[in-house]
Amino acid sequence: MPSPRAPELNPALLPPGTVVGSWRVVSWAGRGVHGVVYQAVPVTDEHAVPTALKLALLPRDSRFAREVELLSRVRHLCIPRLRDSGTWQHPGDTLHPFLVMDWVDGTPLYDWAQQHSPSSQRVLRLLAQLARALQAVHAQGCLHRDVKGDNVLVRHSDGSALLTDFGSGRFPDAATLTPGTLPPGTPAYRSPEACLFELQFFRDPRAHYAAQPTDDLYALGVTAYRLVTGQYLEFGDPIRDASGTWHLEGLVSAAPLALNPSLDPQLNALILRMLSMRPEQRGTAMELACALEQAAQCSSPESTPSCLGPDAAARVGPPTRAPPRQGLFAAAAALMVWIIWVCGSTPLNVPAPPTVVRQESDAAGLEDGGTSGLGDEAVASSVAPSVPSVSGEPAESTLPEPLPGQTRPNAKGRCPHPRQIPLNGGCWVKTSVDREGCEALTGTMIDGNCYVPVATRERQPTSHPVCTP
Template identity: 70%
Template structure:
């Protein structure tokens, strides 16, 4: 098979047969903002195990050198193994870095849960594997900085969880690549201390938050909470003291066991431990891994039954996520997203759609019982909506739009703006679709879901609110 000719080649969509270094592209496997992933095999070794070849979309992208450095420094079964790296020269002359990892035949975490309906025991084992991967990173002074469900693959052959996409990671003495108050990452998974820092210093261009291993553990807690409840945890509203310092009193969200009574008590306690507002209460990755492994070894009826109730056969249901869509209003997410999406976000609460998987309703007494239970879990006390003493951090809360699956037209939400009689929306950037006006964005599925948008044909659409915000710069005329 001949390599396609010249300037027609696009790093984001290379056709099969393209040569990249000593590798031959077999198929496109995915893509993101900075790179595309291909299944590839070594040239003249077609029967060799395939690799996952990640190619930079931008010439000389420094993020790729950072990911190669991280993968070369840390070796663990739950981290991808680096097989090769190099530079691919586009026929037009530009140089694009690439690297090759072992090919993982698996599914993203939330999609895997949708298919396999895991028990608390299985989730504990997966979380322990991820904690061990973080332990290996942290032992080398490295951080992942973007732990989330979309960056976890569960291998089909043995259900091993692998922590992928280290492009946002950091190792000692690495140069800073991303300007801004906060390091790269996904807003819904940011730690409370990072969000408070941004609230406190967002007007100071010289202030830069330095992520810590406990930030990775908090993100793992968000991943676990999202996995077992279908929702993202949210903080209480921040407040500022007389000295002007921002604080948080605790989590506003219910404990996982309140939202999903099938969650094992030990799993519930360990998730709350990871979500502690005080970083020191989360412990280390090694301590967390040991606690998760010990909990997984203790079998009881609650830990071995499925966490989810199957109401629609999987063969008939669209695979989008495990559990129902989130209805939370997480102010740190809105704060971090506001810089890019402020004109698009909606003030108010929008209801999502039901998912093929639902969670059993807790009995009336469960919430009270959960609040009264206390475990010796290394610093996390209580299973209910207990306030945790606070830290300090950054900006006022916003609210956002709805969510849905990817294979059907997005449904118009109550009060959403609609096209006029000629099928046109009020502004050029608004898209008429299925009787409503939408903002078409480049958000990934996870961020779209968190903002209660709708994925359709691989694109995120945010609903246009009924009344747009008034410009804050408009003069006020008093009568």
């Protein structure tokens, strides 16, 4: 097959037959923020079982070297095996790193649950497999830092759950690639301690949250909660004590069993354990895996009918949005939006960072898209931009009408804080979270960015019941 001409080659859309290292592209498989995945086979054996070839969209992207190093340290049946890595030279002479892993023929976790309506026992076994995968990661001193349903595939052949996408992961002594207070990850799955850290130190350029294994376990708990209820967690309002330290009132979301009476009580208890506000109460990945496996053994398919019930499609499809006021604080990421809302007029006395704060040099000189988009320059336009969709996702051409309780621009068309954007009669914060995180924040996706409504400063009643599926 003749090689495509140089101007036709785009790392995001390589045609079949393109050679990358010692691999030949078979087909396009998917795209993320920083890389694109292809099915590929060895150049020397085009009838071999396909592998997953992940190619960097940006030249010399150091994230790939870090992912390769992390995957080379971890081996587990529930983590795709690293097969190869290298650099592909574009005909235009730019160098794009790539890595090759086992191809996982599977379905993303939430989609799989919607299709199969698994029993509580089945969910317990899947969560145990993921906990074992995290145990293997943590045993090497590594972290995943982006555990969520979209990064879990349920393999068709045997129904096993595999933890994928280690692009946000970290291994000991790895260089920091992400500017800002928090490491990369999905806001809706961030732990309470990470969100409080951001709230406490967001103005300190030296502060950088050091994620821990318990952050991964909390994210697994959010994944499980979302899996069996179709909803994201809601935090209570953050409060500041007399010493200037921020605290969370706790989770205001109902227990999974209250939203889903079909749930096994043991599964309910273990999800709540993973979601503990105190990290030490979550235990270790090994302890959690043992508890999940024991709970699965003590149950039986006959005694644990589908934990999703007859309305599974509605429950684990697009997540249920919280009421407008609660939606702004529904996920951990809402705290970051809340910072921008409150810091415009409320002075924060930022104490010196604790021992978990450290300043690390950006050895690669690269920025990670992650969740650092809150500092985007404000837009003075009064209407939302009309733009085409990106990455194959549908884009909405206009923002919805302002929500009840949303901050409105003043008579001059300005919002209370420079980082708030006046659009369509309301004040919004523009972030770079993905679509799933945007939905958790009651936001709207436009041109690949999430526009989140800003709440008014008046405290709303919190005594109304939590929505049920």
